[in-house]
Amino acid sequence: MRKVDAFKRELPHCMHMLKDAIERLQKERLPWKEKGKGQKSDSEGDGRAKMSIDINEKRNWMSSAQLWTTPVQSRGGAFVPFKKPSGVTIKEGKRAVSVDGLSLSPVPVAEVESIDLNVKNESRVFVRPQPQQPHQQQQQRKQRRCWSPELHKLFVDALQILGGAQTATPKQIRELMKVEGLTNDEVKSHLQKYRLHIRKLPSSSLSWYQQAQCGSVSNPTVASSSSPQDHNMHLRGSAKRVSEENEDDKSESHSWKFQKRV
DNA sequence: CTCACAATAT
DNA sequence: CATATTGTGA
Numbered sequence: 001m002r003k004v005d006a007f008k009r010e011l012p013h014c015m016h017m018l019k020d021a022i023e024r025l026q027k028e029r030l031p032w033k034e035k036g037k038g039q040k041s042d043s044e045g046d047g048r049a050k051m052s053i054d055i056n057e058k059r060n061w062m063s064s065a066q067l068w069t070t071p072v073q074s075r076g077g078a079f080v081p082f083k084k085p086s087g088v089t090i091k092e093g094k095r096a097v098s099v100d101g102l103s104l105s106p107v108p109v110a111e112v113e114s115i116d117l118n119v120k121n122e123s124r125v126f127v128r129p130q131p132q133q134p135h136q137q138q139q140q141r142k143q144r145r146c147w148s149p150e151l152h153k154l155f156v157d158a159l160q161i162l163g164g165a166q167t168a169t170p171k172q173i174r175e176l177m178k179v180e181g182l183t184n185d186e187v188k189s190h191l192q193k194y195r196l197h198i199r200k201l202p203s204s205s206l207s208w209y210q211q212a213q214c215g216s217v218s219n220p221t222v223a224s225s226s227s228p229q230d231h232n233m234h235l236r237g238s239a240k241r242v243s244e245e246n247e248d249d250k251s252e253s254h255s256w257k258f259q260k261r262v
Numbered sequence: 263c264t265c266a267c268a269a270t271a272t
Numbered sequence: 273c274a275t276a277t278t279g280t281g282a
Contacts, residue, residue, distance in 0.1 A: 141279065144268055169273065184273095189268050192275075 145186045154179065155190060165195050 147155075158176035162168035170188040177187075 141269060144280085147268085171273085185269070188273075189270090193267065195274095 145182075145190075147190055151177075151179065152190075155187070155194070159191075159194075165191065165198060 154177045155173065158173045159165055159168050161176060162172050168191070170184050170191055173191065174182055174184055174187045
C-alpha cells in the first residue's frame with residue numbers, strides 16, 4: 001500500500017509536466033492560428049485549443065471503457081460477468097467509480113476543462129468526452145459481450161436443437177437461448193466464429209471454447225480461499241465420443257437439405 | 263507482433 | 273442471414 005503514496009506524489013508531477021507541454025504547444029499554435037479571422041478568440045479560442053488538446057490526450061487512455069458488464073438475466077449466478085485482471089497491477093483506484101451510472105448516457109456534458117488541481121488520487125476519472133464532434137460516428141464500439149462457458153453451452157444446445165451449426169439461424173438461436181439482453185448480432189458473431197472453428201477442427205467442438213477470455217481466466221477465487229480441497233481435475237475424457245456438429249449434419253442431412261426452413 | 267474474439271460493415 | 277473487415281485485448 002505504500003505505492004499509493006508514491007503515486008500521490010508522482011501524479012502531480014506528471015500532470016505538471018503535461019500541462020507545461022500543453023501550454024507550450026498552445027503558444028506555438030497561436031501565431032498561425034489567428035490569421036484572417038477576427039481575434040476575439042481571447043478566451044474562447046484559447047479555451048478551445050486547450051480543450052482539444054486535452055481531449056486528444058484523453059483519447060489515449062480512454063480506450064478502455066469497461067463499465068457495465070452485466071445485462072445478465074435471472075438464472076442464479078453461474079455467470080461470471082466480471083472479468084478480473086489476473087495481474088495485481090496497481091489498479092486500486094477504483095472506488096470512485098460510483099459515478100459510472102451516468103457514463104453511458106450520451107449527454108453532451110460540459111466537460112472539465114482545467115486539469116490544474118484536478119489531480120485527485122484516482123488514476124482514472126473519466127467523464128466520457130465523447131460528443132466532441134458532430135460526426136459522432138456511432139458512439140464508440142459496443143462493450144464486448146462476454147461469452148461465458150455457460151452461455152456458450154446454451155448456445156450449443158440451441159444449435160443442436162436447430163439441427164447443427166449450418167442450419168441454425170441467429171435469430172432462432174437467440175430465441176431458443178432465452179437469454180435476456182442478448183442481441184442477434186452477438187449471436188450472429190458468435191455463430192460465425194463457431195462455424196469457422198468447427199470447420200477447422202471438426203472433432204472437438206466442445207472444448208475449443210476453453211479460453212473464455214472473460215469469466216474465468218487464471219485465478220478468480222484465490223483471495224477468498226474458498227476451496228482448498230478443490231476437485232477440478234475430473235471430466236475431460238469421459239464424453240469423448242461426441243462428434244457434435246459433424247454427426248449432426250450428417251445424421252440429419254437427409255432432411256435439412258430440402259427443408260425450406262421452419 | 264501475432265492471434266483470437268467480438269463488433270461492425272458489406 | 274452470410275461473410276468480410278475492423279478494433280481490441282492478450
